[in-house]
Amino acid sequence: MNILLTGGAGFIGRWVLKRLLEDGHHVWVLDDLSNGREANLAEFREHPGLKSFVKGSILNESVLSDLFIANKFDICYHLGASINVQDSIDDPRTTFNNDTVGTFYILEQCRRHDVKVVFMSTCMVYDRCMDEKGIDEAHPIKPASPYAGAKIAAENMVLSYYHAYGLPTVVIRPFNTYGPFQKTGGEGGVVAIFIKNKLAGKTLNIYGEGTQTRDLLYVEDCARFVAEAGYSDKVNGEIVNAGLGRDIAINDLALMIAGDASRIAHVEHIHPQSEIQKLLCDSSKAGRLLGWKPEVTLEEGIRRTEEWIRATNLI
Structure with missing residues (x-):
């Protein structure tokens, strides 16, 4: 497939890129390098599946338009975002613009060109876990930071495009990822x-x-989950967690x-x-719909x- 990966030079994005290339896809990476690093892409530079790295912002609609017109994408994995909680408290405008407005611009392009959207949200949207059953997707949300608030707003837009336009979209909420x-x-x-x-x-x-x-998810398990959410129609219109449990x-x-x-x-x-x-995390829904489960222990x-x-x- 032809795939657009936003935030592909970031920590998780780098591992998602690796997974997509291993699975045989053609990938275009869009990243403004405000958080990501071009060095993260170094080992893939000669890979025939990495078609292009574009240094640009998801807030630049002309850059997005050119990308979508020139390349017939099948999926957009949208990982590009501001991700720092403290930064969102200090400067909520930047986080809102990147995480909510930027997601809207991505959605508009995907709607025009009929491209599936996999939206990377966060476990930080949830209220605290009250028992040992874990947090499932029906658990109460609590926007305790502008970061969480911006992600929830973006999630709602992503799901609205599924219901209003029939666009295949999925919201994924990985728990604390490391590696x-x-x-x-x-x-x-x-x-x-x-x-x-x-x-x-x-x-x-x-x-x-x-x-x-914290429920700590190893990054290769996370990347496999992200990729699989794009491949499967079973999660379209859904919110899906992933964590170690x-x-x-x-x-x-x-x-x-x-x-x-x-x-x-x-x-x-x-x-x-x-x-x-x-x-x-209760990631039983990911197991049920995607056949996904974590493989790497914390140790x-x-x-x-x-x-x-x-x-x-x-x-």
Whole structure:
């Protein structure tokens, strides 16, 4: 198939690109590099399936129009977004424009050219999990940050195009994804930051009490889920979760990575109002509709991520 992948130079986007190329598709990547890195695409530069990398914004309608007119896309995997919660609190306009308005521009092109949309949302739209059954797609949502609010608004637009126009669309909500190629700085994920600090001999700082839990999904499992959501008509018009199905307190995660409680410290939370105390995924719908289930354990995923950070000298 011919596929447009927005945000393809980002952390998850890079792995989705790898998966799509392995599956034999032709892929065009659109990324403005505000969060992604062109280096993430380096190993695919000579791959015959990577047709083009376009440095451009989803907010530039002329760039989008040219892409859609020139290439008959079958699917658009829309991962391009602002993803930082604190940034959305500090500067909600940028997040709203990128995540909501940008998604609208993508939808309009896909409607005109009859292209399926796979929209990458987030587990951050959910209210806290109250039990051990986990969060399914019917769980209450709570826009505790402008990031979550922008994603919910975009989700509603994506689903409206399914109901109003019959456009095949799907909203996917992966839980906290980690793995190789994730940034290890302040804007990275908790696993990458903890591993980097451990290897650099630094303290692992935890926001708040550290009792908050996360369901951590290894990035290759996530990429497989993203790809499969595009391939299957069974999820059209649906919202679908993906997660490990196991949550871990940040305190326990830090200890697992550091192996030494004296290396761990607690600091004041930078955005306590948008903290979700418990995140645990019920991804049974993905299993039922896509035959998807996670394959990489947390321990194995952390081992692979640490190995990559060591090998790339990101300390």
